Amino acid sequence: MNRDVIVIGGGTAGMEAAGQLAKAECKVTLIEKEEEAGGHVRNWCHLFPDRRNSADVVKYLSDLINQKNITFLKGTSVESINKSKKKFHIKTNRGHEMLSDAVVIATGFDLFKSEKKEEYGYGIYNNVITSADLEAMFRSGDLRKQNGEIPGRIGFVHCVGSRDEKSGNLYCSKLCCVTAVKQAIEIREHLPESKVFCFYMDMRMGGAHYEELYMQSQEKYAVNFIRGKVSEVGESINNGLIVKVEDTLAGRPLKMELDMLVLMAGMEMAEGGRKIAGMSGLNTGENRFFAAADNHFGSNISNIKGIFYAGTCTAPMNITETISHARASVTEVMDYLKESNI
């Protein structure tokens, strides 16, 4: 069989899809705009809920795409996608012109740009950081304020760029709650003297083992939870961060001075995915992610026959879900190739 499939995006979903397609004897071209495959997982330190090293996942995926019928194109982005008869013609920024029988879109997500929520002071105050910045600190093993001091009181703001009309994102990114709990635990382990506060609207602990992690953060790590959306952050005279929030459970406004504030940035349709939607005629939904043909049994299927979706280009997903979704996309591709007599 000489079926050519192009996978666009070399993160978790794209790597998994490429690997499984190759196992099914397709000839796969995996296109990634960065110089290295692995996507966002590469920047993370440990993963929820079991806090395994993210390098394990990167290794699994790297091994998976190390197959002879996978061509990996790094530093490459797609410039055009056209379909004529049953063939897809794809051109890239590096001058490739390729033909394929099917396409898997795995363009993933971008983190919400937290500086857009100016009231939280990211990019204005030194010690307001994002969840991704904190992971980078965990990777370096050095958790400090910008002036080199050890932070004593650290806050987490949930729902930054999620469930927020003002950010243009009405949906829940669904991973940030459990990520905040995980990171809160890790801060308490790094800095046992610290006090950690999570400011949340709802604790959405829907995944396997999430609720247990939440309980553990309270019982074993004494993480404090305050229900309320932070309204604004200011700076005190001694460079502390003054957080204003309504403690909705006490029914009273509350202010607190913190040394460091972590913004839990939500997930958005990736810039790269938006470009592809623009050039290909693929439908996107109100939330700007790619719109799947059916919410229940067509979450990998697009409005163009022969183009399929894998992973977080359709909705926020955790790694487990992304891998499952990518595997499901391979089933759809194989069905399509068979039914179309390709």
Next chain:
Amino acid sequence: MDKFGFTISKGRQIDYGSNDKRIAEYIFEKEPSFRLCIECGGCAATCTSGNFTGFSLREINILIKRGENDKVRQSLKKCMLCGKCTLVCPRGVNTRNIVVLAKKAFLKSDEYAI
């Protein structure tokens, strides 16, 4: 001097940094399950005292944690220590013991013992 009836009203804002959290610390130490409360209100809903007075263990729990102790001190007198709240708590918080410990903590703080 004539009194005009003007006073300075106390702000409603919880000043977390300045508030006294020793009562909370005392309870956390003796009854670690105090940390597990998720403010569902099950305790307050089942509470016989709460059905006749403004007593709410859920509210007391949050006020202690924020160091808003004055209201708690008054409210605690309304609890009959029946323990129904402990039976309904979904997170296994020993709620009855929290009331007992809070009462003890206030006595100790009056004696400057904590």
